[in-house]
Amino acid sequence: MKLKGLFSTAIAITTGLIVLVGYFVILPPLLDLRIAILNWFIILAAVALFVGLFNLLSVHANKLRNKEKGGIYSLILILSLLVTLILGLWLGPDQPVMASIFNAVQLPAEASLMALLAVTLTYACIRLLRPAQYAGLRSRTNLISAIFLVTALLILLGTAPLPFVGYVPILSDLIRPFIAQVLAAAGARGILIGVALGSLTTGLRILFGADRPYGSDPSRGGK
Numbered sequence: 001m002k003l004k005g006l007f008s009t010a011i012a013i014t015t016g017l018i019v020l021v022g023y024f025v026i027l028p029p030l031l032d033l034r035i036a037i038l039n040w041f042i043i044l045a046a047v048a049l050f051v052g053l054f055n056l057l058s059v060h061a062n063k064l065r066n067k068e069k070g071g072i073y074s075l076i077l078i079l080s081l082l083v084t085l086i087l088g089l090w091l092g093p094d095q096p097v098m099a100s101i102f103n104a105v106q107l108p109a110e111a112s113l114m115a116l117l118a119v120t121l122t123y124a125c126i127r128l129l130r131p132a133q134y135a136g137l138r139s140r141t142n143l144i145s146a147i148f149l150v151t152a153l154l155i156l157l158g159t160a161p162l163p164f165v166g167y168v169p170i171l172s173d174l175i176r177p178f179i180a181q182v183l184a185a186a187g188a189r190g191i192l193i194g195v196a197l198g199s200l201t202t203g204l205r206i207l208f209g210a211d212r213p214y215g216s217d218p219s220r221g222g223k
Contacts (some may be wrong), residue, residue, distance in 0.1 A: 009209055016207045057081065080105075118156065125149040155179060 015037060022034030060074035084101060091097055128145045158176030161167050 013207055013209060016203065020207070053081075118152070122149070122152045122156070125152060151179060
C-alpha cells in the first residue's frame with residue numbers, strides 16, 4: 001500500500017508539473033503532451049458524468065420498482081432524461097428542437113427557482129429580525145441582517161414594476177443598477193478570486209506532496 005501511494009503521488013506530481021510548465025514554456029513536445037493530458041482529463045470527466053447519470057437512473061428505477069412515495073416524479077425524471085438524451089444524440093445539441101425543449105422547460109424552471117430563492121431569502125431575513133419571544137429563538141438581529149433585508153427590498157422594488165405606479169425612477173435607474181453592477185459584482189469577483197487562490201493553494205500542496213487525496217491510508221488523514 002505504501003508503494004502504491006508513492007506511485008500515485010509521483011504520477012500526480014509529474015502530470016501536474018507537465019501541465020503547469022506547458023502553459024509557460026513553449027516547446028512543441030511539451031505542448032503536445034499537455035494537450036494529450038488535458039484531452040484524457042476531458043474524456044475521464046465525460047465518463048464520470050455518464051457514471052453519475054446511470055447511477056441517477058438506477059436510484060429512481062429502484063424507487064419505481066419498490067413503489068416508494070413520490071414514484072411519479074421518478075418516472076417523469078427518467079422519461080424526460082431518456083427522451084432528451086435520445087433526441088440530443090440523434091439530432092445534435094444545435095437543432096431547433098433541443099433549443100425549444102430548453103426554452104420551454106429548463107429556462108422557465110430555472111427562472112422560477114431563482115424567483116423562489118429571492119422570496120425565500122427575504123422571508124428568512126424578516127424572520128431573523130423578529131424579536132426572540134415571537135420567533136421562538138434567541139434574538140439574532142444585527143446590522144448585517146438589516147443591511148441584507150434593505151438590499152433585498154431595494155432590488156425587488158427596483159426590478160419589478162409596481163401596480164399603478166410602474167418603475168420607480170430613482171430606485172430603478174440609479175440604486176438598483178449600483179447595487180447589482182457595482183456592489184454585487186465586486187463581491188462576486190472577490191469570491192471568485194478567493195476560490196482561485198484556494199484552488200491554487202490546493203494544487204500547489206498536491207504538487208509538493210503535502211496533500212495526497214489519492215491512494216493513501218485513510219487512517220493517516222491522507223498523508
